[in-house]
Amino acid sequence: xxxxxxxxxxxxxxxxxxxxxxxxxxxxxxxxxxxxxxxxxxxxxxxxxxxxxxxxxxxxxxxxxxxxxxxxxxxxxxxxxxxxxxxxxxxxxxxxxxxxxxxxxxxxxxxxxxxxxxxxxxxxxxxxxxxxxxxxxxxxxxxxxxxxxxxxxxxxxxxxxxxxxxxxxxxxxxxxxxxxxxxxxxxxxxxxxxxxxxxxxxxxxxxxxxxxxxxxxxxxxxxxxxxxxxxxxxxxxxxxxxxxxxxxxxxxxxxxxxxxxxxxxxxxxxxxxxxxxxxxxxxxxxxxxxxxxxxxxxxxxxxxxxxxxxxxxxxxxxxxxxxxxxxxxxxxxxxxxxxxxxxxxxxxxxxxxxxxxxxxxxxxxxxxxxxxxxxxxxxxxxxxxxxxxxxxxxxxxxxxxxxxxxxxxxxxxxxxxxxxxxxxxxxxxxxxxxxxxxxxxxxxxxxxxxxxxxxxxxxxxxxxxxxxxxxxxxxxxxxxxxxxxxxx
Amino acid sequence: xxxxxxxxxxxxxxxxxxxxxxxxxxxxxxxxxxxxxxxxxxxxxxxxxxxxxxxxxxxxxxxxxxxxxxxxxxxxxxxxxxxxxxxxxxxxxxxxxxxxxxxxxxxxxxxxxxxxxxxxxxxxxxxxxxxxxxxxxxxxxxxxxxxxxxxxxxxxxxxxxxxxxxxxxxxxxxxxxxxxxxxxxxxxxxxxxxxxxxxxxxxxxxxxxxxxxxxxxxxxxxxxxxxxxxxxxxxxxxxxxxxxxxxxxxxxxxxxxxxxxxxxxxxxxxxxxxxxxxxxxxxxxxxxxxxxxxxxxxxxxxxxxxxxxxxxxxxxxxxxxxxxxxxxxxxxxxxxxxxxxxxxxxxxxxxxxxxxxxxxxxxxxxxxxxxxxxxxxxxxxxxxxxxxxxxxxxxxxxxxxxxxxxxxxxxxxxxxxxxxxxxxxxxxxxxxxxxxxxxxxx
Numbered sequence: 046x047x048x049x050x051x052x053x054x055x056x057x058x059x060x061x062x063x064x065x066x067x068x069x070x071x072x073x074x075x076x077x078x079x080x081x082x083x084x085x086x087x088x089x090x091x092x093x094x095x096x097x098x099x100x101x102x103x104x105x106x107x108x109x110x111x112x113x114x115x116x117x118x119x120x121x122x123x124x125x126x127x128x129x130x131x132x133x134x135x136x137x138x139x140x141x142x143x144x145x146x147x148x149x150x151x152x153x154x155x156x157x158x159x160x161x162x163x164x165x166x167x168x169x170x171x172x173x174x175x176x177x178x179x180x181x182x183x184x185x186x187x188x189x190x191x192x193x194x195x196x197x198x199x200x201x202x203x204x205x206x207x208x209x210x211x212x213x214x215x216x217x218x219x220x221x222x223x224x225x226x227x228x229x230x231x232x233x234x235x236x237x238x239x240x241x242x243x244x245x246x247x248x249x250x251x252x253x254x255x256x257x258x259x260x261x262x263x264x265x266x267x268x269x270x271x272x273x274x275x276x277x278x279x280x281x282x283x284x285x286x287x288x289x290x291x292x293x294x295x296x297x298x299x300x301x302x303x304x305x306x307x308x309x310x311x312x313x314x315x316x317x318x319x320x321x322x323x324x325x326x327x328x329x330x331x332x333x334x335x336x337x338x339x340x341x342x343x344x345x346x347x348x349x350x351x352x353x354x355x356x357x358x359x360x361x362x363x364x365x366x367x368x369x370x371x372x373x374x375x376x377x378x379x380x381x382x383x384x385x386x387x388x389x390x391x392x393x394x395x396x397x398x399x400x401x402x403x404x405x406x407x408x409x410x411x412x413x414x415x416x417x418x419x420x421x422x423x424x425x426x427x428x429x430x431x432x433x434x435x436x437x438x439x440x441x442x443x444x445x446x447x448x449x450x451x452x453x454x455x456x457x458x459x460x461x462x463x464x465x466x467x468x469x470x471x472x473x474x475x476x477x478x479x480x481x482x483x484x485x486x487x488x489x490x491x492x493x494x495x496x497x498x499x500x501x502x503x504x505x506x507x508x509x510x511x512x513x514x515x516x517x518x519x520x521x522x523x524x525x526x527x528x529x530x531x532x533x
Numbered sequence: 534x535x536x537x538x539x540x541x542x543x544x545x546x547x548x549x550x551x552x553x554x555x556x557x558x559x560x561x562x563x564x565x566x567x568x569x570x571x572x573x574x575x576x577x578x579x580x581x582x583x584x585x586x587x588x589x590x591x592x593x594x595x596x597x598x599x600x601x602x603x604x605x606x607x608x609x610x611x612x613x614x615x616x617x618x619x620x621x622x623x624x625x626x627x628x629x630x631x632x633x634x635x636x637x638x639x640x641x642x643x644x645x646x647x648x649x650x651x652x653x654x655x656x657x658x659x660x661x662x663x664x665x666x667x668x669x670x671x672x673x674x675x676x677x678x679x680x681x682x683x684x685x686x687x688x689x690x691x692x693x694x695x696x697x698x699x700x701x702x703x704x705x706x707x708x709x710x711x712x713x714x715x716x717x718x719x720x721x722x723x724x725x726x727x728x729x730x731x732x733x734x735x736x737x738x739x740x741x742x743x744x745x746x747x748x749x750x751x752x753x754x755x756x757x758x759x760x761x762x763x764x765x766x767x768x769x770x771x772x773x774x775x776x777x778x779x780x781x782x783x784x785x786x787x788x789x790x791x792x793x794x795x796x797x798x799x800x801x802x803x804x805x806x807x808x809x810x811x812x813x814x815x816x817x818x819x820x821x822x823x824x825x826x827x828x829x830x831x832x833x834x835x836x837x838x839x840x841x842x843x844x845x846x847x848x849x850x851x852x853x854x855x856x857x858x859x860x861x862x863x864x865x866x867x868x869x870x871x872x873x874x875x876x877x878x879x880x881x882x883x884x885x886x887x888x889x890x891x892x893x894x895x896x897x898x899x900x901x902x903x904x905x906x907x908x909x910x911x912x913x914x915x916x917x918x919x920x921x922x923x924x925x926x927x928x929x930x931x932x933x934x935x936x937x938x939x940x941x942x943x944x945x946x947x948x949x950x951x952x953x954x955x956x957x958x959x960x961x962x963x964x965x966x967x968x969x970x971x972x973x974x975x
Contacts, residue, residue: 116580432878447893450863460884460901465875468904475890475897 062325065295068153074269075132081105084238087132091207091241094214104227104237111231118423118455119363119392121336124301130269131239135183178203180244180260182273192256201285202247203258206274209245216247220278224307224344224371232303233340236272240305243273248283248314257513262291262304270301277307279314281347286317288516291360295325297333299362304339312347312374317355320368321516323523324360329418329530331390334362341368345377345403353380354397355511357520359527362391367425369398372406372434379408382508384520386501386527387420387452396426396443396458401434401467410441413505415524417448417531423455430467437467445475446504448497448531498525554648558678561660565675572669581667584851584883585794585822590766595738597677598707600624604732607699611728616641617697621732623709623739624680629699638690639723641698644681644712655683658716662744662772668798671770674710674742681712684725688718688748695724695942702739702765703732711741715755719748719776724942725755729769730789731762743771747779749802754782756945758952761789763817770796775805777831784940786949787813787821788956794822794851803831810939811840812949814956815848815880822851825869829862838869841936843929844880845960855887856897863892869899874906874932876960926963930954 075086084105088098113124178192180203196203202213210217227237244260262273279285291302302324308316318341327334337360343352354368364387370379381397399408408428416422424443445454456473478500486496501524502509512520574591575582603621606612607629618641619629625643632641640654647655660678663671682698700711717723729739739761747753761767767790775781779802785795799807813821827836842850856867873882886899906928914924933953940946957963 445888445890447890447895450860450893452893453889453891455890456886456888456899458884458886458901460882460886460903462873462875462882462903465878465880465905467875469902471884471886471899471901473886473888473899475888475895477893477895 062295064323065325070135073134074130077130078127079129079131079239083131087239087241090132091210093210096218097210100222100227101238104234107228108231108234108238111234113231117365118394119365119421121363121392122299124299124336126235129301131272132241133269178256178258180205180258182242182244182260182262195255199252199255200249201252201254202245204245206243206245206276209276213245213247216278217245217276220276220307220309222307224309224342225305225340230340232338233305236274236303236305236340240272240274243275243304245275246277246285246287248279248285250280251282253283254285257286257288259288259290262289270303273304275304275306277316277318278309279311279316281311282313284315286513287319288513289318289320290516291322291324295333299334299336301336301338306339306341306368308343308352310343310345310347310350310352310377313349314347315351315353316343317353318343318368319512319516320356320358321512321520321523322356322358322360322364326360326389326391326527327362329389331362334391335360337361337364337366339366341366342371343369343379344371345374345379345406347377348374348403349376350374351378351380353382353511355382355508356384357508357512357523358383358385358393358395359523361393364393364395367396367398369400370408371400371402372408373402375403376405377403378406381408381410381412382511383412384415384505384508384524385413385422386415386524387417387422388527388531389418389420391420392422394423394425396424398427399429399439401428401430401437401439403434405436406434407437408439410439410443411507412443413508414443414445414454415448415501415504415528416445416452416454417528419451421453423457424473425457427459427461428469428471429461430464430469432463434464435466437464439467439469441471443473444504445473446501447475447477448528494525494529497528497531501528555652555656557656558648558652562676562678565660565672568666569669569672569676572666572672575669581824581853583885584853585792585820590738590792593706595708596706598622598704598709598737602703603629603701611699611730614695614697614726616694617699618643618682619699619701620680620682620711621701622703622707622737623700623711625682636690636692636694638687638721639692639694639696640683640685641696642683644683644714645679647683654685655714655716658744658746659714660744662746662774663742663770668770670740670768671742671772674712674740677710678712681714684713684715686717686721686723686751689720690718690723691721692723695726695944698725698727700727700729700739700741701732702729702737702761703735704737705735706737707735708738708740711739713741713743715743715745715753717745717747717751717753720750721748722752723754724945725753726945727755727757728760729758729767730760731765734762734764736764736766737762738766739768741767741769743769745771745773745781747773747775747781749776750778751776752780752782754941756784756940756942756949757786757795758949759785759787759789759793759795760952761793763789763791763819765790767793769794770798773797773799773807775799775801775807775834777802778804780806781808782941783809784936784945784949785809785811785823786952787811787823788952790821791818792820794824796824796826798826799836800828800830801834801836804833805831806835808837808939809839810936812933812936812953813842813850814933814953815842815844815850816846816960818847820849820851822853824851824853826855827857827867829856829858829865829867832862833864834862834866836867839936839939840871841933842873842882843876843933844873844882845876847877847879848881850880850882852884852886852901854885854899855889856899857889858892858895858897860891863894865892865895865897867895867897871901872932873903874929875903876905876929922961923963926957926961929961930957
């Protein structure tokens, strides 16, 4: 079926990074630095139970024994973990009971970012207007969660994780750290010790979540790291689609974002997790920008469960993450769709891990990397088939597109098969935008930049199609904006 | 353990050589020895050795292999193959070699003889490629350098003969370090067959290093057959430099040894052409590793890697391929393909096909697959009245044939098919390897 597409003129986006503003708001900060007292402080601020503080302490003590990993491709400036704030919260007199009590400056910020926190009436009959429930995280804390009432009717729990600790301790205690243990890796361990907020989702048995759930992360405060923790549990036969977006102001210093996302998928359940990552990428000379070192992992615990990761990575100075699936249940399915765009001096080392443990498990990896300017990008992925994963099936496709002769694009797949009935296929290509394609577009009146955006969007199409509609439009625009200045 | 502990107290700067050789050689050995002692044997946390574990090798004591008990003659099938240089435990054995009738323009000689008589022939080449901290086993070889084979082809010479280098290994816990140096002059053309095999089934350790220089516009076809003893360890590295428009066609068959690795490190000049095809056939508890690194440093070069393996019993297969395109190496065409066939529930395969690209006007790709024999293909054959075992042999044979067909030298293709056929016969009771050169099939 033919579709018509309108290409938004790129000059609409006057600034390369339009989310670079800073919100001037009163903030409560913990003292700078990292030690046991800070962790106690965070835990006390959140009124956490004893077991969680203990868990944080175990993580912190373990973290002290760990070395920062150095096998990754991107080089980044050493991070001084003592020169950062681990807790920054917009000052609010008391926990707001409704949006009316939230500081209007905060609401304005989210408005500027295009995130509607006010629940809008869903217009009957308008296609696609199902509404999106949003949890907005500002620096270290969640400021608002919308549509809670609607969700509660179905038994869906969608709230800040700190609230879940208080109200659903049995669920949090059972699943927190069950997919990404506190000993997992340097940054996940750090997160386990100091995580401040994040979203918690529980979808009860047999429920199809009536709307998209979304978390919007915003780093605002200077010298803070953001360490949010997301935990999504899809009980048997349930379904949820979850979106994550993020931005940060333009600053000259690098800021660390070390989040952990854990997905638990029980029998017949499905979780679709989409990310549009647009952290501040630094300027054209590589000054500033976010270090996005995130651990994302999902466990398909039950038979016939499914986890699908979709990511559009356009921001951050350095992106270093591998959203992964552990396919434990028989017939479980893991998917990874990724578009990563690096321009100027951005670096990315991203990919996925598909660990096949159950019988007849399937995984599919589609990765599209676009490298421009002096950027450097690596796809790194692991497909492992365990001895018991009879009938496992994997298909991997990694395509890289290079724009300009100063950038780099690398592919490092690891394939480990321990079962003779498994079928694993991997394909990768590297190419550039051909002069013919550009000529064709120019001849039809498109400018160089419009032509590149069009061609790149075509190159990424397979992945973009996986995004929920609410995000697809934004993501397509982002592709164009991220590549501004890469040609001509 | 230190190098001395692992490789015997007689480890000396002179190796086990009876001749000192020129002064630069002593220096080369000394530097290499220091380098090996600094790094030791590579561990699995070294990325390049992620899938091959040398812990067992390092845990044993090895004696320098003795070269005194060479057999008096070679088996007929190997003896009858034309010009041949034979090494026994890394040492040149003239009575097992046949160097009469060598074509004009070709020189094939023992390394120790060359060092003693004409060191200036090789002083610009020996030890110039197999260097670098990433290659501890090459350093170990260089530290022990004393004998091996030297092949020099004069510029422009077209050698019609197939030249053979045979390496025999013998002795339990014996370690030897054969060294091969090939200098193919500008515009020449030659085919070299390198054959590694045992005298008896002993647990020896052969650590071989080849340095191969291919001149401008020269063409070298290099076929390596690894049929070491099933309890032996075979670690080999070929360091290759291709000048502009030079062409290297390599083929590696790995069939023997309990633990084996063949590593290629090639650096390509402008418009050079490097094609490597490889097959490995693993059974029992064999571990067979094929590692290929190709560096495109100048524009317009082409590289191909095509590796296929068949694994049964508890055999482990490893393929690591890396194509690096350096800045400025535009118009590069680099392709990799790895396919593994797993025939038993306990066979294992690991692959890391890697691309590292710093230029935009390139065509690079790779593919990797692993899986069992296709049930559809089996059904097709069975439906035509072919019994299951025969069908299986036929399909495995056809699978391996795809890489053998890439060998240019026809007699070598035939010889390799025979080797694959014998392996298949042992496995399935059928020799159904396919000969695409056979008129019946054409």
